Amino acid sequence: MIPPRFHGVALAAGSAAGAVALAILGLWCAGFAPLAVITTWCAGAFGNGTRIALSLQEAGPLLLTGLATALAFRCGVLNVGGEGQFLAGAALFTAAALVLPVVGFALPLALGLGAAAGAAWAAIAAGLARWRGVPVVLSTILLNIIAVAVLGALVEGPLRDPATTAPQSALVADVFHLPVLVAGTRLHLGIVLAFVLAGVVWLVHERTSLGFEAKVIGLNPAAALRVGMPVAARQMQLLVASGAIAGLAGAAQVAGVTHFLSAATTSYGYAGIVVALLGRLHPVGIAAAALFMGLLDTGGRACEKQLGVPHELGDVVKGVMVLGVLIAAAWAARRSAAAHQGPADG
């Protein structure tokens, strides 16, 4: 038997394994030999240093947006606006990098501005919820759409590289690049910082009054109110903090990987929701989920390149995985509810 505290882990791992098995089965039916798929996938995902670096590089932003999503979800705020907050962070970072003087502390300053932009973007949703009663899940998803439009306007207008008509900014100066850790890859310092941040979030969750309050508010806001927790205020604070992390993810992606901004968006913010749910909102789980998604993406890319496996299949696997986790979680919740059912009233 699996001890109860690892049920969540088993659940997530099980649904991930099930989804992968389903995908391999599906590919087999489509005429791809399972062994070839598995070996190509493994070699592609972690077969050599470059591929491992690539998987890690993909995991970095996912880890950050996953942490951001979980921070809000855990206290019962459905912030699905990671995408908009990510883009806000990326945009303000790029703008800052293009206008700030090239001095020593410019990079941390610009990264901080990116985080602040994400926080501000989330604060709009917080304000709408606080003063207008707009559900956060609604406002954040709409703010995503607005962010994409604003980004498009920025890279076609004030931020556009004058050398091109394409909707993209110029490259930011070298001083605004996060240092690369392994030459010949894009494995940058930001990835390490993301894992450090995961550890910090874990500490806050497990060891601080704030983390404890967030957990209680998320699990039972009515009880939280009655032991004197400022439920609404705390939720809004954590929503803004969540936006800051997503904004930092966007800034770090420009600083560490792309070095410019374009209208083509990457959906790391949306993927963060998947990562957070798959990681069961726990920092360690999220780190594992981000790594898994990174491996899935890189390995899937190798299968695509070498075997001609359709790209859509990787997306299907991700979808099946999340569905699996959600179904399993609902099932577990129902079982525990049934086990603790009390006497009928009357």
Next chain:
Amino acid sequence: MLPVVALTGIRKAFAATLALDDVSLALAPGVVHGVLGENGAGKSTLMHILFGLIQPDAGRIQVDGRPVVLASPAVARGLGIGLVHQHFCLSPSLTVLENLALAVGEGFGLVRRRDLLAQVAPAAAALGWEMPWDAPAGSLSVGGQQRLEILKALAGGGKVLILDEPTAVLAPQEAAELLRALRRLAATGMAVVFISHKLAEIESVCDEVTILRRGRLVHHGPLADLDRARLATLMVGPAAHPAIPPDPRPAGAQADIRLRFTGVSLTCEGQRLSDASFTVRAGEIVGVAGVDGNGQGALVDAALGLAAPTSGTVARSGNLGDRALAVIPGDRRREGLVTALSVRDNLLLKDRRRRPYARWGWLAPALWRRKAVRLIRRFDVRPADAGLPVAALSGGNQQKVVVARELDPRPRLVVAVNPTRGLDLAASAAVMDRLRAARAAGAGVLLVHSDLDELLEISDRILVCAAGRVSDSGWPATTRERIGRLMLDAASAIPTAVRPATVRPAAKPGDGAP
């Protein structure tokens, strides 16, 4: 006369709580049978057994003299037993007739409109109802939806119709009309079971009554033999202890005021409280009696500062989260505990930012553990495992966790709502003792409780909450009967008796139909 349905010696326990103990019920055709009792008396459990929703632990059920097992609502319906729930189960976007088709439809069989109408229209006509057959069910008034529910229950060719507190949702005129319809139904030879705790309604419509108290049958017989005072007495029970409260009031009228309502009015989640004024002083337990839903919810939320009054003021010692203010909420799983978290975490919910359990925002797990172990021992929480999730505890032990957290060490004001609901005798007694101890230690206690016996046993004064108004019952210088009448009279607003004096039950079935 041979009863349509007879239940004999029914017994049902939920975990440690005995919900029904040796209860019998016989329903005769043409008779409206009232089932009375306070909240938690076992009325709903009995009706759920009669409708096949739950199975009794012991006892016999006979329909038309033959023993049966009501394994499911489908079986009950097949035997002609219909139940109208307090909450409607309609598809609002389907028409009235389509909803009836759903109730009648068997398997995948097709239902023809003409056949269906032929089946249900006479029943509606007999009741004097004009049903808009093709209107969406959602467009009907509450009374209209209830009529539809009744037609649904009758659609299978019913012999017994059970209505669970049917007037709770109706306006007075609608309620009066419903009661008239029930008389007509009975006149056609139906056995009608009418559940209520509104005395006036019972008096106006019922032929016979069964009265339950704490899962036991306390009276069974024709209504005509009882007057209203006797009914009230039976329902709230004889004085268990003839004496005035056993504990002398330790504090005089000069003790500190811990909670003061001055002309407080508010509406909160559909419940209204009008112009409530009272005080709770240090060293006294002030009980609030009343039938559920008469404004107690609004009163408690206002007392805790969870809802702001629209007029009037509330002054209280301490705020939520303070040691000074202890809250024992009515729904411990929803409002008092985080069931997914450990006993330890639940015991220290109010210490999360208090030294030495937290310093500079950092928690001190070792101290948490030590305090949890101490409280578990002191309040006898079982099993004595601080790491266990609260969800794994029994109801009584969950309540002990709430009580331990709130009453340790020395609150100035305690607000407790139904603190013994769902607990067995030993656990109830333990909780009541803790409240007494808090009073002895100088706390003012506001105890909102639907169990009048327990209230009488522990309260120094008793307020009655009825139809949103709070009045002082005068306890201890009054009788339980008077308190019972205060609770019930205001709760029933049926203006006129609807039972036609000329139509006596089961005399000539069919006579009464217009």
Next chain:
Amino acid sequence: MRSLAAILVSFSLAFATSVAGEDKPLSIGLMLPGLGTDGGWNQLAKVAAEKIAKNTGAKLAVIQKVSQDKAGDELRDFAAQGFSLVIAHGYEFLNPAAEVAKALPRLNIAVSGADVAKPGIVTLDFDLSQASWQVGVLAARVSTKGKIGYLGGAKIPSVLACLRGFVAGAKSVNPDIKVVEAYPGWDQPAQAKAQTEALLRLGTDVIFLNVDAASRGVFEAIREAAAKGAKVWAIGSCADQNANPIAADRTLASAVIHLDVAFRRLVETTRAGTFKPGLVGESLANGACVTVLNPTLLGAVITPAIQAEVESVGKRLAAGELKVPPAE
């Protein structure tokens, strides 16, 4: 566990070295920003690349939905696997490609759809504005009402350049002609249909469309108007839309980007070792962006005189005698 990893590593190494062998056919990669089934930009490239691969016997690998974040690493990976040429089909790949190009001297990299030269990279700059001039001439000749319409996906530079070409071409035939524009978005057929209907109500009778998946809506509106007896025409763009299944008989011509022409040139220069980095203007002159008249309408609708005029204008544009006016 360790042995499994060892096997996998050795497998991947074996794979990499085997591809780099000498007598192997040319390996080319195509990197798409979206899905190859999008009915537009990505699909055109995928179809063109597959056609070239088949004709030249090259081995083709396509990777889809690549973002600028991973483009550089994917190029490195293509190089590591011994690919000779990668076509990165999107302007957003230009910067990442430029960043890695220096480190990958044996890989030829072409970025299509961009307009800036970068060291070590071929930039394919597709310019439909000259072909737009040609269809402007055609539209003005066929129009009987002196009013024609232009429907673009969005007001971006390339779409506006086509508009300038279209207007200049039309005015060169009929200085009084009116051109009405609308921008209903790239992928919403319903909006495009509504906008087309609006343009037709305004009295236009030839509509030049420059939208992706929204084309369907334009053709539907044209077909429905034609069914009611209106003499209205469409002109397609990017892909050859002359044989579209909705209103082929009402489609005069298409301003076509022949990606396969551009791609074939890349493959051939790679094979011959003459691949030369720089900005390549893909236009009328090198046959990559041309006007294709609907062959079924030649004669009655597109008279030989009109056909000859369109062709001669095309020659003058290619020769530089006529120039599309630049943006203000």
